[in-house]
Amino acid sequence: MNYKTIEFLLLQLEESFSKSRSNIYSEVKKEQHFRELYQLFKSIRDSEYRRLRGNELYVHFNILTYIFKGLEYLDNSTLNVIPYEIVSCLEKALSDWIRREDFIVVTSLSNRNLDFYFESGYSEEYFQGLNKYVSKFYGTTITHRLIRIGLPKVLARDYLSCVALYHELGHFVDNELNISKKLLLETYKTDNPRKSPSTFMYYSHRTEYFADLFAAQYINDASDSFLNYIAYDEPDSQTHPATAKRTKVVQEFLSNQYCMEKNDFNKVLKASGSPQLSLRHNSIDVSNSDFIDLVPQNLENDGQLHYIFKLGWDIWKESDDNFLKDFKSRQKHQIINNLIEKSISNYTISAQWKKLNDGTIQ
Amino acid sequence: MGPFSRKRRSGTILKKEILNLIEKKKLVVTPLLDKNQIGEMTMDLRVGTDFLSLHQGREAYIDSTTDEINRRPIKSHFTETRRKLGETFLLHPSQTILFSTLEYIKLPANIFAVLSMRSSYSRLGLTVSTIFQPGYCGCFSIEVVNTGNTAIKIMSGARIVQARFVRLKNTSDYFSSNRKYTCQVRPVPSKANEDEELIKLKGLLEN
Amino acid sequence: MFLAKSTSYFQTQVPFYIKVLENLIDNKDLDEKGGIDSAIFEAKEVAKGNKQVFSIGKEHYYFVTTLLTRYKDNLLDLEGNSFDEETYSGILEILK
Incomplete structure (x- = not known):
């Protein structure tokens, strides 16, 4: 690598910024993040980067890649495209695990169907290293970290499918708290999942079980319902446990039976001083739900907010026999999605309005 | 009917009865952020967060006569955009926009709603004309035209329209026919081209 | 990922370390000596069995687990x- 690589990246970024500068995010944190990324880019561009050598080149390649990634996600996180309602639910779940103020949930919309993912790579350790470096050499810092979640563009408003995002958020929390990594280190005495096929499989399966259990805390078995639609009867693979095993672990957790995976994770969480995996939702009985009257659910607390996805799935599964039976198939799906969306937005807007009137928002 | 029973009359219903219907969950309005939205004979409704604005694209006209896969759908003539409550939206002169009310409403089977602009906004040159049938459920999707020659900025969450609720003598069954706009929470472009009767009408030409 | 796992194991923090x-070796900038020394100490304590693997902090997680x-073996010989x-x-040798 030489300085031309850095120059090349800077030119690409120049182009990228020229497109992104007109974005309107409707969120102070995102606007601030954009300005900070631009400031960092400008400082590097205006520096004597042609004189960089050795490790400094890698550091700069790394920083510019970080800026690029940030822009990619910011571009896909304007109010017009981000699935705002589900992200607001994810942010509430997140606050059980980390200091929410330090993070921004951003999304990248994929053209590939079923392309749900969490993009790791920039840990707390990286972020601190980056900030110490850029503060020392460029007099600038980045305030927030991004939680980068990818989802299919066509499913951004499909709330029955978007339950997968709770699972993806679980990957973030796992990564952030190093849960599966610690289990790998303890069990196989390595920090490298790719050391052997068995370490890779062990580690990958831990991450999936953790993400499944994380999701189940909030949305019960809704994530499993979706999984069984798209990966019914899938056997074990290197990256994922068999669907039947995943379902079994979630069921053990939900029914409060002995669940080895949960116990292992909770041991790590306890030693790390983090919260335990536990049920964090409040159920709503389908027969008493407001959906039956074709109106949004009046949600009373965050636990019910998360459960709305489970309610939606339960109603969808029975929709050929329940109050939706006389609607066309497409309408059934739309009605459930619309009622979920409005239930969430009513809950968040009413809470904000109440805070405003209580004087807690200035 | 006994001498003390009250016979419900048809016509516009007033504040006390609106409150009573809401209390009994016969009329659903959610979220009702402020009870002051309910006036003596109307209820103020707020601009929601989603907008559709009509734009001129490569097609010379909107084809409301067909829903065939090889024709551009009506929704492609609209640009969808969102705002948070408190953010603003600009209406250009002669522009038609669609927005949903913030409130999700379910009307009883014997009450319909007539929507009009609040006078503060109609004085700016904004017009609206919509009726919602008894039994309707969903956010009201509203077409607004800026008939003036100056752009007007409106705020998401502002009380811009008012609904008058009118009772009928008899009830009607909203779902007795196929409903295209059930439980909508975002503005929906016209579905004029999905009218099943259009196919029948075309059939007249073939016979 | 829901179906196929994200496999981003690239250790982006290495160039900063x-x-x-x-x-530190060149005595150019000692600002971060405290942070690095405490990470080495933490690794030493785990290696010697004085601290649990599960309790490793996240601030220098990659660095500590790499050590x-x-x-x-070198950790076991360290004192103080x-x-x-x-x-x-x-340590620089193993990171490079």
Whole structure:
């Protein structure tokens, strides 16, 4: 690598910024993040980067890649495209695990169907290293970290499918708290999942079980319902446990039976001083739900907010026999999605309005 | 009917009865952020967060006569955009926009709603004309035209329209026919081209 | 990922650690000596069995676990909680 690589990246970024500068995010944190990324880019561009050598080149390649990634996600996180309602639910779940103020949930919309993912790579350790470096050499810092979640563009408003995002958020929390990594280190005495096929499989399966259990805390078995639609009867693979095993672990957790995976994770969480995996939702009985009257659910607390996805799935599964039976198939799906969306937005807007009137928002 | 029973009359219903219907969950309005939205004979409704604005694209006209896969759908003539409550939206002169009310409403089977602009906004040159049938459920999707020659900025969450609720003598069954706009929470472009009767009408030409 | 796992194991923080260690060895910048020394100390404590793997902090997680898996024998020989250039040089070698 030489300085031309850095120059090349800077030119690409120049182009990228020229497109992104007109974005309107409707969120102070995102606007601030954009300005900070631009400031960092400008400082590097205006520096004597042609004189960089050795490790400094890698550091700069790394920083510019970080800026690029940030822009990619910011571009896909304007109010017009981000699935705002589900992200607001994810942010509430997140606050059980980390200091929410330090993070921004951003999304990248994929053209590939079923392309749900969490993009790791920039840990707390990286972020601190980056900030110490850029503060020392460029007099600038980045305030927030991004939680980068990818989802299919066509499913951004499909709330029955978007339950997968709770699972993806679980990957973030796992990564952030190093849960599966610690289990790998303890069990196989390595920090490298790719050391052997068995370490890779062990580690990958831990991450999936953790993400499944994380999701189940909030949305019960809704994530499993979706999984069984798209990966019914899938056997074990290197990256994922068999669907039947995943379902079994979630069921053990939900029914409060002995669940080895949960116990292992909770041991790590306890030693790390983090919260335990536990049920964090409040159920709503389908027969008493407001959906039956074709109106949004009046949600009373965050636990019910998360459960709305489970309610939606339960109603969808029975929709050929329940109050939706006389609607066309497409309408059934739309009605459930619309009622979920409005239930969430009513809950968040009413809470904000109440805070405003209580004087807690200035 | 006994001498003390009250016979419900048809016509516009007033504040006390609106409150009573809401209390009994016969009329659903959610979220009702402020009870002051309910006036003596109307209820103020707020601009929601989603907008559709009509734009001129490569097609010379909107084809409301067909829903065939090889024709551009009506929704492609609209640009969808969102705002948070408190953010603003600009209406250009002669522009038609669609927005949903913030409130999700379910009307009883014997009450319909007539929507009009609040006078503060109609004085700016904004017009609206919509009726919602008894039994309707969903956010009201509203077409607004800026008939003036100056752009007007409106705020998401502002009380811009008012609904008058009118009772009928008899009830009607909203779902007795196929409903295209059930439980909508975002503005929906016209579905004029999905009218099943259009196919029948075309059939007249073939016979 | 829901179906196919994200496999981003690329250790993006390594160049920053290399820079810090190079500075410490050259006596150019000692600002981060405290942070690096406490991370080495934490690794040493885990290696000696005085601290649980599950309790490793997240601030220097990659650095600590790299030392544990690739520098363990040396950790067992370390004493105290402040380290010298020789230690930093040895660690720099494994990071490069």
